Amino acid sequence: MRAEKLMSEVTVESVRNALSTVKDPATERDIVSSRQLGEITVGEKELRVAVALLSPGYPMKGTLDASIRAALEPFGRTVVIDWGLSVPRKPPRQDLDRLPTVKNVLAVAAGKGGVGKSTVSSNLAMALQRLGARVGILDADIYGPSMPKMMGPPSRPCDKNASGDRIIPALHRGIPVMSVDFFVETGRAVIWRGPMIHKLLQQFLEDVEWGELDYLIIDLPPGTGDAQLSLGQLLPITGGVMVTTPQEVALLDVRKAVDMFAKLEVPLLGVIENMSHYRCPSCGHVDHIFASGGGKRLAEELELPLLGQLPIDPKVSAGGERGDPVVHSAPDSEHAKVFLELAAQVALEAAKRHATGPKRSSLLRTV
């Protein structure tokens, strides 16, 4: 009788109360106050709850699932969870809220060129899209804008809208792309002086119809020059990810780029080590062509997550050449898997920052 009475008393409110103790392991905030809990349906034998994840490909979904089921167990009904995705919006920096339809701006940066920054940008974008997020790409690499080439021929070119006052981005594989390259004659050296960069970026930020996006990936120019500083000041960046190869020589430059992010007060979400090793396709021999362990050491030194270690692979390089990122061309390959995990990790770190505020690395704190 008593148990039956309890059961008959199951209300939406009591379910909500029970779930208010459930914490998302990513943010360590309960799912009610963080507005992740959606509709609750109390059926005769079934409890149905809608729960929004804060990042696509959320790696701790299993833990959250178990916590919800444990919290609802006393009700004695079958629990069905409808998972959704609701990427939190970066609390805007007032001066930079120029992209009202974009929730997060992720900058892919590198201390020096040639470490695979653009390969990471293109595959990160495709991976986030595949995990269910709405993604755009802003190719701000004024020295070597390669996104349009790497993403393949557009299904729609960059154009003006009907009234001619707004810019519609190119569409590459379902992803809106804007690139410095659209404004430069192929093969021409453009010397970008400050005012030109300012004007172009202002257009990218104010005049482009990005549409609703969870993530806008910005491919930054490598290094720490004048232009990079201007870009960092003009673009409303949620967080940066730093791509590096494992070599000590490359890490020297990364530390400078980290210093620049600190000056710009942009939090770093983590470090991605690219070209971390090469496995001979013929015999399986593994070679650390560009040294090893550098990314890990750097992440430890900066107290930042090592978001991923990407192997060297001709398929990845060739995918960029062909304009078909490996996440798209070989979605079930080992490499696509690494990029998908990486994308989930990056998205998670961005979501965490919203809950906890930017965690500044020790190096950043010294500045």
Add this chain to the structure above:
Amino acid sequence: MRAEKLMSEVTVESVRNALSTVKDPATERDIVSSRQLGEITVGEKELRVAVALLSPGYPMKGTLDASIRAALEPFGRTVVIDWGLSVPRKPPRQDLDRLPTVKNVLAVAAGKGGVGKSTVSSNLAMALQRLGARVGILDADIYGPSMPKMMGPPSRPCDKNASGDRIIPALHRGIPVMSVDFFVETGRAVIWRGPMIHKLLQQFLEDVEWGELDYLIIDLPPGTGDAQLSLGQLLPITGGVMVTTPQEVALLDVRKAVDMFAKLEVPLLGVIENMSHYRCPSCGHVDHIFASGGGKRLAEELELPLLGQLPIDPKVSAGGERGDPVVHSAPDSEHAKVFLELAAQVALEAAKRHATGPKRSSLLRTV
């Protein structure tokens, strides 16, 4: 009697006359008017001639040797050639003759970072030194000055002279080195604005005791920014070599850098393809990790020599990490050999330009 008479008539003048028909295959000028012919000693049974080569490791020395011997054959004496090296001095651009003790300034450039420009610079310098030339290094890569690290600990640090008005470069493995790095705190991002670059370079050019050098190798920053343009305008460059990886994506950036050289009116000596392939040390399998043939296609397109194709090798990368360029650490290795050939080729192209004037590529001509 008649033959004996002829022989007794052998004079220094007649030998010189005979040699005035001998052309150096590099310059296609005769060795007398190009001042390559030195002392002539006429002995009883021996003709001894001193001949200066115009570039270290001169690849066509065998041909020149044969031509000289053929020209002297009618004298019927044993021919001994004392080979020397006399690198021609670049005809100075009046406005840029700021390095009176330096014969040639060779700029190592790249369309983007990470293609191995600095690895090429350090090994090119060491290879030219090993081939008998006097070499210095100016590390002008303001974004990532890595020469001091790549060249190993200095035997003498950079310092002022006794009276304090001149700078004595650091000495690394017998090579004088000046680097932007000496003026920057490690790990700090320095945003080089125009006037700062100007001042620093002026010091490098006017206040540094370089000593007598055949070649000053300049490691330029990658890319085509404002800073690069200033550097190119300020530095008295004999010729540039362009380092690239074989990928089409990298070549896009190279074309821009070539365009920049054209704007600066600096002749390009040729293209170096780095990371052209990888041979598995375990099974010998050859993989074109970063595509193949791009350097060759580019060189053809620009009508420039392909100066060398460097394989990917962990030893080369590790040598840079350790501060011990492979030309020094493994002088008899396959890779050192490739660098030595490359250095000879670069020096030859520089010498050729002096004889024939800058040959502008077709792309350059269109600008």
